[in-house]
């Protein structure tokens with residue numbers, strides 16, 4: 436028989452019963468599948484907004500992903516050269 440305990444859902448704050456073994460694995464954070472889906476939807480929305488901001492800025496190097504230009508051009512890149 437699995438050990439269980441009561442936890443608060445990370446989305447709706449409702450108490451629910453979860454297996455301790457699942458919690459150890461980082462599972463059982465939500466009381467229901469719909470709460471988990473709501474959480475993931477919100478996360479995806481934030482990512483979309485981030486991509487949108489980046490595209491509108493017109494500069495693909497903005498946003499940190501390619502901040503280290505040295506990785507891509509060893510010959511031509513000159514840190515001291517004004518743009």
Ligand SMILES: [Zn+2]
Nearest residue numbers: 444447466470
């Ligand atoms: Zn919930």
